[in-house]
Amino acid sequence: MYSKGPKPQIIMVAAFDGWNDADQCATDVIRQLVSHYPSVEVGHINRDGYYDYQVSRPIQCSIQGFRRILWPQTTFYDISISDTLHILAQLGPEPNYGWLEYCRESLRLAEEFEVTHIYTLGAMFADCPHTRPLPLEITVEGNGADQSVEYSGPIGIPHVLDAAADEEGFDTTSIWVSVPKYLGNDLCPQGTLQLMETLNQQIDFKLDLGDLPRKAEQWRARASLLTQNNPELEHFVSELEHEYDMNERAKAIAASGSPAVQQLVSEAESFLRDYPHDKE
Known part of the structure; x- marks a missing residue:
């Protein structure tokens, strides 16, 4: 063989x-x-x-x-x-x-x-x-x-x-x-x-x-164009971005043992206060 x-x-x-x-x-x-x-x-x-x-x-x-x-x-x-x-x-x-x-x-x-x-x-x-x-x-x-x-x-x-x-x-x-x-x-x-x-x-x-990097770049460009033409979707994606960035910061802080945890908590509380909640 x-x-x-x-x-x-x-x-x-x-x-x-x-x-x-x-x-x-x-x-x-x-x-x-x-x-x-x-x-x-x-x-x-x-x-x-x-x-x-x-x-x-x-x-x-x-x-x-x-x-x-x-x-x-x-x-x-x-x-x-x-x-x-x-x-x-x-x-x-x-x-x-x-x-x-x-x-x-x-x-x-x-x-x-x-x-x-x-x-x-x-x-x-x-x-x-x-x-x-x-x-x-x-x-x-x-x-x-x-x-x-x-x-x-x-x-x-x-x-x-x-x-x-x-x-x-x-x-x-x-x-x-x-x-x-x-x-x-x-x-x-x-x-x-x-x-x-x-x-x-x-x-x-x-x-x-192969050409996967080029295809991936085209995929991101098409997705961005789609969200730019849809205000509700664009807002939803911005919320996902913020949540992603917060999680990444939390991981970095946890890994480094940094004392900035309180700052991260404050930012999270601020984000939750500003997050739009549906009224009952």
Whole structure:
């Protein structure tokens, strides 16, 4: 499978269409990697038993004049990043059924490829401003990591795969980005860019970002134009900006142990006094 010489490190990166993939930010990371590096399909998870076809519908298309039906399925790619690094990429719709068996199938392939670390990617909608770096959450498990999982609530297949991988002894890292809910379901290259940049930091390797920085800049420009033409939305975004900046200042103060906490509290109280509340 690999050229002569030392065997490359193999990591697994997984992303899933659907509930876990706001604006396709996570799955576009896999598509970016597949399109920019030599890639080979090395495995699939069969469709039967995992998908509700009224939710994840098959697609009909014409290939050289012949009808083809493409069924929902998960595809694994061996992506050759360098002589020292390969990525086993998992891409497919979130399954509707059989999540535990689906995860077991995924991990069997990870074991076959001797994967050293599993990274799951996700994206969610949130109230966050497009004019600031998008919020990121990183959870590391295994490898001696002692990081409590504070989130409580509904989860998707990336969380279940993380938990199953951790039980099987894999080191795992979960990376999630939040994207502005007020912009709707358009693609968000800024989210994909930040996921890739964070993945770069985690694996200590500079992956090819392609034209993502340019697309992200265009996305921010379009979003700013949209808000400028909508006074209510512009006001809403300014409130999100203020809240974001306050949170960032609070983090900086907490990290530095600065005595300026009282000043921050005063600013927060002033903001709350000026915040418009709906009258009953």
